[in-house]
Amino acid sequence: MKRTSRTTALIMGALLSGLGAPVAPAAAAAAPVPRVDLRVLVVTDGGPATAAVTAELDGTGTPYTLVDLTRPDRPVIDPGFLADTVDGRPRARFQAVVLPDDAPFAAGSDEMAALVAYERTFAIPQVDAYTYARPQAGLEYPVDGGYAGPVDGLRAEVTAAGKAGPFGYLEGTVPFEDNSPTVDESYAFLSRPATGADFTPYVDAPVPGRPGRGVLVGEYRHDGRRELVVTFAYNRHQQQFRLLARGIVDWMTRETRLGTSRHYFAVHVDDVFAADDRWDTALDCTPGDVDCAPGTGTPDPIRMNEADVRHAVAWSRGRGFTLDMAFNGGGSVEYREEHGGGDPTADRLIAERDAFRWINHTYDHPYLGCEQDVSRVPWTCATGPDGTTRYVGRAEIDRQIAGNRAWAERAGLPLRTDELVTGEHSGLRLLPQQPEDNPHLAPSLTGQGIAWLGADHSRDPGQRQVGSALTVARHPVNIFYNAGRIAEQVDEYNWIHTSRARGGSGLCEELATTTCLDEPLDPATGYTGYIVPLETRVALGHVLAGDPRPHFVHQSNLAEDRIGYPVLDGVLTRYDELFAADTPLVNLPMGAIGAELRDRAAWRTAVRAGDVTAYRVGDTVTVEAPPDVPVAATVPAGTTEGGAAFGEPYAGTASGRVASGPDGTLSLGLPASPAGADTARAASPAPHRPARPAPAAPVPAGVVRPVPYGAER
Template sequence: MKRIRVRRTIRTTALAAGALIISLGGLPAAPVQAAEPAPRIDLRVLVVSDGGPATAAIAAELDGAGTPYTVVDLADAGRPVIDAAFLADEVDGRPRARFQAVVLPNDNPFPAGSPEMAALTAYERTYAIPQVDAYTYAQPQAGLEYPVNGGYAGPVDGITAQVTAAGKAGPFGYLDGAFDFEDNDPSVDESWGFLSRPRAGADFTTYVDAPLPGGTTRGSLVGEYRHDGRRELVVTFVANRHQQQFRLLARGIVDWMTQGTRLGTSRNWFSVHVDDVFASDDRWDTELNCTPGDVDCLPGQGTPNPIRMTPDDVGRAVEWSRSRNFTLDLAYNGGGSVEYREEHGGSDPLADRLTGDREAFRWINHTYDHPYLGCEQDVSVVPWKCATNADGSVRYVGRDEISRQIADNRQWADRAGLPLESGELVTGEHSGLKLQPQQPEDNPHLAPALADNGVTWLASDNSRDPVQRQVGPALTVSRHPMNVFYNVGRAAEQVDEYNWIYTSRAQGGSGICEGSATTTCLDAPLDPATGYADHIVPLEAQIAMGHVLANDPRPHFIHQSNLAEDRIAYPVLDRILDQYSALYADDTPLVNPRMKDVGTELRERAAWDRAVKDGQVAAHRIGDTVTITAPPGTAVRATMPAGTTRALADGPAAFGEPYAGTVSGSVAAGPGQDGVTLSLPSAPSAGSPSAGPARATSPAPGGPVPAGAARPVPPGVER
């Protein structure tokens, strides 16, 4: 096992100056003496769940970051009893706290006088362990006035919340300030909350608040309550893991309860791949409701009318990328330029302009001619099927042809001077990989061809093949398809095809949505003149933002046709970037990685997550040192306070990368070292817990859970 040690610059032997240790039974013990060993605090979170969406959301956030936690399900008859022995013990003569933080469904989910709540109360005070009340009623036991005393209780859909000055200076400093609660469906309550002011005399600091409906008075939604030597983060609204209001606050909730020192990492990621560059894309026929020249039209049906970028479209792409400080990844087909030159007397102004502005973009091999590289397609029927040999076996595109498509496109790029990462590959339509229902297995010739050409990262479609997997020498990098169609260059064409796909047969559509509640299904056709701007743009931006805010590094992909003609991709991309800029502070930028870096992140994350889930990762803090063990070869992922340094043989070096007010990254042992030592600028601030008798509160249910939080309402659009 790898041993990693994190060393603090301030050495302590007691929990806080002047603090008294309280026994887990709730009785005061003798004052801590300097000679007594500092307690060991394991870096693991205890999540006590009532089965509701609030605790599930926090658990999902921990999961996504790779932060270890233990769930106790209160509805499970066989669950462990939360008592002194469950929470703490002694290791090598040193007291050990098994959890660095406690998450409860509300401020006290147990019956009155419960010994379990008493044990938790004593444990938190003894070891200065923070508690998160995932969704609790506003009441004096939580440091707040009852809502009836000048507050509010009810739906909070669509409210505008605000991070307070204390929140910005504290755990939510990565947010710019104001943000809206979702209101996807006006007919459904999606979130419920209690807005209330702090109780007079209570040591309560509001971090996030909102105005009471119909007035200017503000009430707390998230705040810290200090009492009886304990710290609680009091959350008085309910949301599920997918709702934007939770996603925005999740990082701060976890940083608050772990005091900025935890295992796991999290970023907000956004990359956009533009496929088919130098080639052209077939156009949707609004009369035939198919795409002449492609497999959804029968051979000979309709007249192909391809869409291809112009030099002016390149100029717009360059200007946009520079003005937005955002790099697009262009997946190119060199054969498209060769064909164009052959048909236009050797001239291709588009290729000349793109290669002249090559440094404005990142470039990815998308095969030379963009052929389908899976089974050989029989397009005499719609939908197409795999051609078969005489013995009934599937006829696949061969290894030599796949290899030629990869190598010829790479050679074309070398001649054009395109800066490439030679290990990256996007096959046309992700072909060669399995595709249900026609081709349930990968083309057996694909992996050998990838090996022939040194391909290490292979794009896949996240809607069909979301889990990273090995294909020969390559690992897949799944990409999110954006619902801005490849076969349209104009907004009206996009709306027409959208209406065809997502409306009923009675409304002139395909009927694919009949009996379905898919996010994109329509009650009625969109207006061709306004449907794109008013419905599709906000919906696609909201779906993409859901990925961005979920620590999901997978790229999104569109097509070169979407940068041509009406340039319909930009309204979606601008909306995403504008919304993000309005929500986040400058120290929390969008991370815009290229394909190989996404693949590396997914690979390292998967290895870390497996080790955590298999119980092969352990970490604890003793005074100024954090010790982490993980399987050999597994990069340890950690988030630490800003200013943390790593001790190396030739001197200290900065640890990790700054992000959202902390630093985070992967930690590995250096040459000749059996572990890694990190020095923190100061010990985590745990407040100043004071001694006092244990207090058991009366049960405090969180409150109503509306249907939209219990069962997420699909993303909606502006109305």
């Protein structure tokens, strides 16, 4: 791939002349069409707003260059840093500029002058990640009828212009989080556009205590430049930013960028056909499982019945959402043996097989890691005479995988044979008892042709190779496997999340990943009033972050009180309220999720290594990438590749991954741009006002250190 470049007097002259005025139309017409590289320049002051934008670019796989103003060894932003020429064609090295605010440099700064000239010359958009509202940003001062202060719980709205523009994928409401009554979680300047300013509000909200509405996000066009002005503080995790992040990136890249972004939601239901042991609210443990001392209590299993299956089918079809059933065929065999040969639950599930997807969860759910010594609590790994750990052998692992596969074939289940979730994710390392994988697991997976292996995200989050398989980390939903009734769920939740002084186990005081409740939850209201909203927010947070990893519950949660559904309904309902119909949840099977994680990691590695180059010349995008790495891109609807439509429609754009050619080059044809789409119009200057210094924009404690949703895993 040819990548020669040199800075020429021509482009230097263009930038220097641009310091005073845009390039003359006659000169621009005579010059070659510029090349604009698909890379974003992010200038940060170390604050959470630019960090959030950077995280969004990272997550989607969009290349960027970071300039940290707090570092003395940072590069100087000058004409040579911003532009040069390639093969005689002027090149803009960045398609967009992100600044921490509208004026991060000192007055009279040569660096700001270079950025202004660059943006004018090449029609490059600028994002002011979080800025004070003032006429220099196209807005009135907040003291002139606006508001400056905390906005926790604010309900903002996308304007008509926002829906017709960069935020059309949203249904309309942008709710601001309010997770703690004692911590300020966000701060905003709400004000009107300045008189005479060419300013288009995209997101606004009612001004607290006053009539009218104030801008939170809008576009300011002036002096041949375009700025996206954001006047509220945020961090990368907050819902308000997650809702607007796609639109911010689409706006600054004009919907033409490397990388992809979608919202995923998949739910695995473990232990189908089997039964789950029940939590004992008197003993505070689970008889029959390893958290109760041997001989303690009486097991009381929880198992779905036929009515529960009918409900699951009706729910899935009514919601248009497919559940993944991780099943243990041996559970049905055991039930039939104990109940005279009949199993109405299994019969109904098999009859309704096409309502679900099916995942091999081993034949009868044994622990496939080390051999467990359960003579004490907590259990330990059994050891041999020489002190080495004893592991479950390969023959047993093979039997569990192949036996369940054979049972499914006899039952007629449409099983994807290369997917596997072992019982309790066993066989994989489990701290503190088992710090290494069972050495017999990898050979068994390879022999059984397993490509995708479920893992617990709370313990093993990264994708890794185990024999022939890549792991697919799954998010545990904090609704317990040993609870079929609300009372059991709340009681166990209180036991785990309450300090010893308040009658709990004290685990929340010992584990860094778990927080303590201020008070035990009320048995009557704790589930619907606390646990369901909390787990809904956690799961929806994963969705809004573009995380494709599945969530998992257990068949016990679809039985008895059916405590799993309120959380699933909460996620699906809330998502439908927030997003337009052209931005649906993507519900993938486990293998497709694994492939997405694999391809995403390969793309991110290539981008970070500098192995990907992309640029736009007119309506043609050229990408150079390693031939073995599918190119990820988001482009306007109507873009073509090789004469065919590129990608799939999502959120008003087209996006996808496609292999580059044998030489590592991919060419995309963009739809013709509307006349003047890439130019900023000069607005009449706002009336003169006495100068007021721009105060430092406050960043509340809940932004610097994000406020957690509540008791965590």
